[in-house]
Amino acid sequence: MKRKVKLIFPTDRTQKPVVARLSRDFNVDFSILNAQITNGMHGDMSLELIGNAGDIARSIEFLRDEGLHVSDISRHIVWDAQKCTACGCCTAVCSTGALSINENAELTFDSERCVVCEQCVGVCPLNTLSVNYEA
Amino acid sequence: MLRTFDEVNEKIRAGRAVVMTAEEVVKLVQEEGVKAALPKVDVVTCATFGAMCSSGAFVNFGHADPPIRMGKIWLNDVEVYGGLAAVDTYVGATQPSEKKGIAYGGAHVIEDLIAGKPVHLRAESGGTDCYPRTEVETDLTLDELNQAYLYNPRNCYQNYSAATNASDKTIHTYMGTLLPGCANVTYSTSGELSPLLKDPNMRTIGMGTRIFLAGAQGYVAWEGTQFNRGHEEGYEGGVNDSGATLALIGDMKQMNARYLRGASMKGYGVTMYVGVGFAMPVLDEDLLHDLARPNSQLYTCVYDYSSGSRKKPMLRRVSYAELRSGKIELNGRMVNTAPLSSLLFAREIAAIVKESVSRGEFLLQEPIARFDPATPFKPLKGGAVLK
Ligand code: SF4
Ligand code: SF4
Numbered sequence: 001m002k003r004k005v006k007l008i009f010p011t012d013r014t015q016k017p018v019v020a021r022l023s024r025d026f027n028v029d030f031s032i033l034n035a036q037i038t039n040g041m042h043g044d045m046s047l048e049l050i051g052n053a054g055d056i057a058r059s060i061e062f063l064r065d066e067g068l069h070v071s072d073i074s075r076h077i078v079w080d081a082q083k084c085t086a087c088g089c090c091t092a093v094c095s096t097g098a099l100s101i102n103e104n105a106e107l108t109f110d111s112e113r114c115v116v117c118e119q120c121v122g123v124c125p126l127n128t129l130s131v132n133y134e135a
Numbered sequence: 136m137l138r139t140f141d142e143v144n145e146k147i148r149a150g151r152a153v154v155m156t157a158e159e160v161v162k163l164v165q166e167e168g169v170k171a172a173l174p175k176v177d178v179v180t181c182a183t184f185g186a187m188c189s190s191g192a193f194v195n196f197g198h199a200d201p202p203i204r205m206g207k208i209w210l211n212d213v214e215v216y217g218g219l220a221a222v223d224t225y226v227g228a229t230q231p232s233e234k235k236g237i238a239y240g241g242a243h244v245i246e247d248l249i250a251g252k253p254v255h256l257r258a259e260s261g262g263t264d265c266y267p268r269t270e271v272e273t274d275l276t277l278d279e280l281n282q283a284y285l286y287n288p289r290n291c292y293q294n295y296s297a298a299t300n301a302s303d304k305t306i307h308t309y310m311g312t313l314l315p316g317c318a319n320v321t322y323s324t325s326g327e328l329s330p331l332l333k334d335p336n337m338r339t340i341g342m343g344t345r346i347f348l349a350g351a352q353g354y355v356a357w358e359g360t361q362f363n364r365g366h367e368e369g370y371e372g373g374v375n376d377s378g379a380t381l382a383l384i385g386d387m388k389q390m391n392a393r394y395l396r397g398a399s400m401k402g403y404g405v406t407m408y409v410g411v412g413f414a415m416p417v418l419d420e421d422l423l424h425d426l427a428r429p430n431s432q433l434y435t436c437v438y439d440y441s442s443g444s445r446k447k448p449m450l451r452r453v454s455y456a457e458l459r460s461g462k463i464e465l466n467g468r469m470v471n472t473a474p475l476s477s478l479l480f481a482r483e484i485a486a487i488v489k490e491s492v493s494r495g496e497f498l499l500q501e502p503i504a505r506f507d508p509a510t511p512f513k514p515l516k517g518g519a520v521l522k
Contacts, residue, residue, distance in 0.1 A: 085184065085396065085408065085477045089311045092319050092473035100461075105478040123312050125186065125398035125406070127238070 002050050004033070005060065006133065008069040009043045018066050019045070026059035027051055034133055046073060046133045073133050075116050079109045080128040090120040090129060140501035143177050143416040147495055154178040154414070154492045156485040157328045157426060164427035169420050172427070178492050178499070179426045181330040182347070182412040182484035185323050185476030186398060188309065189289035189360060190228040190407045192245050192387060195281040196256065198222055204266035205258040209233070210244045212255075221266055225286075228397075228407040240405030243397030245285070248277045249349070250392035283387040285348060285395075289359040291411055293331035293378030294435055297322040297453060297472075299465065302441035307402025311475050313440055317450075317465050320437055320472045325481035326430045326455035330413040331379050333426050339415040341502025346383065347412030347488050349395035352497065353385025358506040379506065383411065394484065410480055412488040416499050431456035437465065 007019075022028045028051035035045040049056050063070050077098075086107040090099045098114035101107055121129050146152040153176050155163065160179050164172045194215075196205075204221040208214070212234045216225040228242040247254055253274040262269040277283055299320045300306050300313035307313075311321045324332070334340055344355040359380025394410030417423050433455045438447040453463055462469045491497035 086479040087184075087186075087408070087477045088474035089321075089400075092311045092321050092471070092475075093314065101474065101478075105482060107479075119312075122401045125400050125408070126396055127399065 001053050001056065002048055003056050004046065004048050004073045004075070004133075006071050006073045007045045007047065007063060009045070010067055010069075018063060018068065019047070021062070022049070022059050026062065027055050028059045075131050075133050076111065077109070077114055077116060077118075077120070078130050078132045079107075080130075081107075083126055083128040084124075085126065087125065090124050093119040093123050095119070137173070137419040138177070138416060139418075140416055140499055144498050146177055147492055147498055150493075150495055152177040152492065154180065154489045156482070156489055157181045157333050158482070158485070160423075160427050161327050161429045164423065165429065169424050169427065173417065173420055173423055176417050176423070178414050178416055178489075179333070180412060180414050180485045180488040180492065181325075181328055181333050182410065182481045182488065183291060183325045183329055183476060184394070184408060184410045184480035184484060185325070186309070186400070186406040187287060187290045187409045188229050188406045190245075190285070190287040190409060191241060192226045192248075192283060192285050194224050194226060194283045196222040196224070196275065197279075197281050199268060199271050201268045202266045203258060203260045203268035203271050204263055205260055205271070207259045209257045210241075210254050211239070211247070212257075213239070213241050213244050215241065215244075217258075228287075229405045231405055237399050237404045240397065240399070242405050242407035245387070245407065246392050246395055246397040248280075248283065249387055249390045249395055251276060251278075277388060285353070285383070285385050285387055285390070286356065287383045287409065289361060289380045290383050290409060291331055291359065291381045293335070293380070294329075294433075295323050296447075297435050297437045297458060298440045299437055299450065299470070300441045301439040301448075301450075306441055307400070308440050309400055309403050309406065310440060311473065312401060317439075317470060320458070320463060320465065320470055321475050322435060322455075322458045322472065323475040324435070324455060325476060325478055326433055326459065327428065328478070328481050328485055329433075330411070330415075331381075332433055333428065334415055334422070335378075335425055337379060337506065338418060338422055339499075339502075340381070340413065341505040343500050343503035344413070345497065345500040346385075347410070347484055347491075347497075348383055348385035348390070349410050350391030350393070351385045351387070351389035353383055354500070355381050355502075356384040357382040362506060383409075394480070408477075410484045412484040414488050414492050414497060414499055429456070430454065430459055437463075 028049050030047045030049050033046040088101050096113045098110050155176050206217045208217045212232045226241045230241040231237045232239040253276050258271045260269050298310035299317045303315045346353050359382050362380050396408040398406050436452050437450045457463045458472045
């Protein structure tokens, strides 16, 4: 299974290589979705954990024992309607129809239909689409 | 000829001209026919808001004391042309930032200036007897520049091909992201609102034509680069899938950043979205017939952009009404279509120009010179054998 989590590092832990131990000690693969860590300062990191449910649960327990704050995250697409010109470039890659041009030539974003595949994010030439990770 | 430019301008000055957008005139003529509609409309407005790579701006910075003959110049870390006189430059829209790559480029610099934001100037020089300074660094806003005018060598394509991708991997092009196996088709036009599609014989458009350029009143300066009016047989409307282009000029100090946007096409590069509007006098029945052509009678062709060659395979001819519907048939199945240029903004601009003409603030300029319809568009000499 896959589980997305956000880790918040306390000030004294950012230098400890705890994340590297997930695959070594717990058989959990991970990919880093987002990371903001400044040495010696508070930091956070979003991870996708891949492995079996028990291993993932144990690895999260380990991270908490190490003093990290761990929470599940949800992602959603944020659309900046102010900057959008309704050019339509993003609709070329949105296979679910969440982004579409309506009869008045406006862009509409239907978050109910969005599966957060993120195809549209880099495609918007005006950089009005982004992914928001929320804990 | 039924009406002349002068007669239409008289009416505009007197506040008596009837002005319609091209979409409105399509409807009028569909309901009443060309003959009955002719006395009811004097001026038709058209507009487009699309990505136009061949764009840029001439800027004069003014002299520092002691003065510098700028040789290498950057604005917000985007290199701009240093091969003009001491403090002149040309900001090319597609030049990427040396720090941010294609996320920011010349087009964004131009947008920021128009938006009133300060832009960081950095320039170097070897120093000369008359220009001893070797370095300068300062922040500048549009107000603080002397001249700043857009000069776009190629805008307003008369028509443009639609794009698909027959290969088995996604490709990123100036026609947007094209999914493998011809899974989508992109196109770029304002269709029945598009200036050069509506006046295919360029009877009202030539050098000197007054236009709306990103919020300012600008002008058609010259024929656009790659101007190509080679009409193909059998094309209704007498337009093939490329056609004429225009070089445009306008004062940045009068522009509105809503209608000029720096843009970054994934995997391709920096480009600039530019809003352009036209007002055409309805000279006679023939012209009204052209101006009233609906999307269902305006065509382009779908090409396979995965072919790396200049001559791409053509898959089918298609009307803009079909493309606008959101799906077309391609290779026996229905495929999603997506626009790349904003019809919403084109409509907004056509409405603004209509208002300006109605209020007598936008007079029509008869072309000072016309562009040679026979201009051929040549490939690079020996291009096919270059390594
Ligand atoms: S690509 Fe960006 S600007 Fe264009 S319609 Fe989509 S969100 Fe709007
Ligand atoms: S994330 Fe995927 S489904 Fe959601 S809007 Fe973007 S392309 Fe469409």
